[in-house]
Amino acid sequence: xxxxxxxxxxxxxxxxxxxxxxxxxxxxxxxxLVQLRADMVTPDTLIDIKHIDGVHDITRTSDGGxxxxxxxxxxxxxxxxELAGDWPGLVEAMDLVGSTQIQGRATLTGNLCNGSxxxxxxxxxxxxxxSVSVRGPDGTREVAVEDIPTGxxxxxxxxxxxxxxxxxxxxxxxxGDAYLRFIPRTEMDIAVxxxxxxxxxxxxxxxxxxxxxxAVAPTVLLDQACGDAIIGTTLDAxxxxxxxxxxxxACNPITDKRGTIEFRTKVAGVLAQRAAKIAxxxxxxxxxx
Amino acid sequence: MSKIHVTTSxxxxxxxxxCDPRETLLDVLRDRLGLTGAxxxxxxxxxxxxxxxxxxxxxxxxxxxxxxxxGREVGTIxxxxxxxxxxxxxxxxxxxxxxxxxxxxxxxxxxxxxxxxKNPDPTETEVRYWLAGNLCRCTGYDKIIRAVMDTAAELRSxxxxxx
Ligand SMILES: Cc1cc2nc3c(=O)[nH]c(=O)nc-3n(C[C@H](O)[C@H](O)[C@H](O)COP(=O)(O)OP(=O)(O)OC[C@H]3O[C@@H](n4cnc5c(N)ncnc54)[C@H](O)[C@@H]3O)c2cc1C
Numbered sequence: 061x062x063x064x065x066x067x068x069x070x071x072x073x074x075x076x077x078x079x080x081x082x083x084x085x086x087x088x089x090x091x092x093l094v095q096l097r098a099d100m101v102t103p104d105t106l107i108d109i110k111h112i113d114g115v116h117d118i119t120r121t122s123d124g125g126x127x128x129x130x131x132x133x134x135x136x137x138x139x140x141x142e143l144a145g146d147w148p149g150l151v152e153a154m155d156l157v158g159s160t161q162i163q164g165r166a167t168l169t170g171n172l173c174n175g176s177x178x179x180x181x182x183x184x185x186x187x188x189x190x191s192v193s194v195r196g197p198d199g200t201r202e203v204a205v206e207d208i209p210t211g212x213x214x215x216x217x218x219x220x221x222x223x224x225x226x227x228x229x230x231x232x233x234x235x236g237d238a239y240l241r242f243i244p245r246t247e248m249d250i251a252v253x254x255x256x257x258x259x260x261x262x263x264x265x266x267x268x269x270x271x272x273x274x275a276v277a278p279t280v281l282l283d284q285a286c287g288d289a290i291i292g293t294t295l296d297a298x299x300x301x302x303x304x305x306x307x308x309x310a311c312n313p314i315t316d317k318r319g320t321i322e323f324r325t326k327v328a329g330v331l332a333q334r335a336a337k338i339a340x341x342x343x344x345x346x347x348x349x
Numbered sequence: 350m351s352k353i354h355v356t357t358s359x360x361x362x363x364x365x366x367x368c369d370p371r372e373t374l375l376d377v378l379r380d381r382l383g384l385t386g387a388x389x390x391x392x393x394x395x396x397x398x399x400x401x402x403x404x405x406x407x408x409x410x411x412x413x414x415x416x417x418x419x420g421r422e423v424g425t426i427x428x429x430x431x432x433x434x435x436x437x438x439x440x441x442x443x444x445x446x447x448x449x450x451x452x453x454x455x456x457x458x459x460x461x462x463x464x465x466x467k468n469p470d471p472t473e474t475e476v477r478y479w480l481a482g483n484l485c486r487c488t489g490y491d492k493i494i495r496a497v498m499d500t501a502a503e504l505r506s507x508x509x510x511x512x
Binding site: 061062063065086089090093094096097098106108110133135158159160161162164165247248 | 370
C-alpha cells in the first residue's frame with residue numbers, strides 16, 4: 061500500500077488518476093481503516109486529504125450558506141454554535157455517528173462517500189439541499205448529495221474524482237430541520253431507519269418540505285410524496301397521518317439482523333412524524349431550538 | 350515495502366520512528382515505542398481500549414495510521430501521572446474500585462481526562478454518553494461513573510481554592 065499526503069486537490073487527483081488497483085481517500089479513516097483491518101478492502105493507494113489547505117475549515121459563504129471542508133470532523137461541527145444554530149438537524153445527525161472517539165475523526169464527506177444506505181448524516185444533508193463540489197481532471201462540478209450514492213458501497217464518483225467541499229445552503233427565515241434514527245440501543249449502533257426533514261413555513265403553513273429516508277432502500281430516498289403530504293398544512297393530525305402513510309409506502313427495505321422489512325416500513329412512518337414535528341417546532345421558533 | 354519516517358510528539362517528547370504504511374498508531378505505540386498502556390480490544394473502533402489523544406482530540410489509535418501522526422501531538426495514558434504521583438482520576442479509580450481486569454482502564458482514563466478539561470462539571474448523563482465508546486465488561490460502569498463524578502468535584506473544589 062502506498063500512502064500519499066498531497067498538498068493540493070490537484071495533486072490528489074493526479075495521484076488517483078495514475079493509481080492502479082484499489083484507491084481510497086483517507087479522511088477520518090473510520091470506514092477505510094476498519095475495512096483495511098478486517099481485510100475487506102486493502103487499498104493499493106491511500107491518499108490522505110488532510111494536508112490540503114482549507115480542508116479543516118467551516119466557512120460562512122457570502123450568501124449566508126456554509127462551506128464545510130472535507131476533513132472537518134463531527135466534533136468540530138458540534139462545537140460550531142452558528143452552524144448548529146442554522147442547521148441543528150444536520151449537526152445532530154453527524155453527532156449520532158459513533159462515539160466520542162469516532163467523532164474526533166469522522167467526516168461528512170467520508171460518511172457520504174463510503175456509500176452506506178444507513179449513513180446518518182446523508183438524509184440530513186439531502187433534506188438541507190446540500191451539494192458537494194467534485195474535482196476531476198476536467199475541472200470542478202457541483203453535485204447534489206442525493207446524486208452521489210448509487211447503491212450500497214457505491215458512488216457516482218470516478219476514480220480520479222475527489223470531493224473538495226460540502227456546500228450547505230443558507231437557512232431561510234421560517235425554516236427548520238431535524239434528523240432522527242431508530243436504533244435498538246441509545247448509542248453506538250447503525251440506523252435501522254433514519255429520517256431527515258427540512259421545512260419552510262409561511263406563518264404556520266408549510267410551504268416547502270424535503271423528507272428523506274435512510275436505511276430503507278439501497279440508497280437514501282428523497283421522497284416527493286412525503287413532502288406533498290404536508291405542504292400547505294399546519295402539520296395537523298390528518299397531515300401527519302398522510303405523511304406516515306407516504307413514508308411507509310416509499311420504503312423498499314431488506315430484512316437483516318437489525319430489523320425486518322415490516323418493522324422498517326412501520327418505523328419509517330413513525331420517525332417521519334416525529335422528525336416533522338421537531339422540524340416544524342424549530343421552523344416556528346425561527347430556525348433553531 | 351518501504352517504510353515511512355515519522356516525526357511526532359508523544360506526551361510532550363519529540364519522537365521519531367519508521368513504520369509500515371499499513372501499521373496503526375496503536376501498533377507503533379506498543380511495538381515500536383514500548384508504550385503498552387493503550388490496549389487492543391476489538392481493533393475496529395468499537396471498544397475504546399486503545400483510546401489516545403491526537404492534537405487533544407480523543408480518538409481510537411487502532412483507527413489511526415502511524416504515518417498520520419507526522420507533526421501531530423499524541424497523548425497516551427503514560428503521560429497522565431506526574432512521575433510517581435497519580436493523576437486525581439487514577440487515584441479516584443482505585444479508591445472507588447472502578448476497575449477489575451484493567452484492560453479498559455487506560456482508555457477510559459484518557460477519554461475522561463479530555464472530558465473534564467472540556468467540561469469540568471458534567472452531569473452523570475453527559476459522562477455516560479461521553480464514555481459510550483469505552484466498553485467495560487467487569488464493573489457494570491456504575492463505579493466508573495462514580496469515580497469520574499467524584500474526581501470532577503474534587504478538581505472543581507481545588508480550582509476554587511486556587512482562585
Ligand atoms: C465504532 C464505529 C461506529 C460508527 N457509527 C456510525 C453511525 O452511528 N452512523 C454512521 O452513519 N456511520 C457510523 N460509522 C461509520 C463511519 O464512522 C462514518 O461513515 C464516517 O462518517 C466516515 O467518515 P471518515 O472521515 O472516517 O471516512 P473515511 O474512512 O476516511 O472514508 C470513507 C470513504 O469515503 C471516501 N472519501 C473520503 N474522503 C473523500 C473525498 N474527499 N473525496 C472522495 N471520497 C472520499 C474514502 O475513499 C472512503 O471510501 C461508525 C464507524 C465506527 C468505526
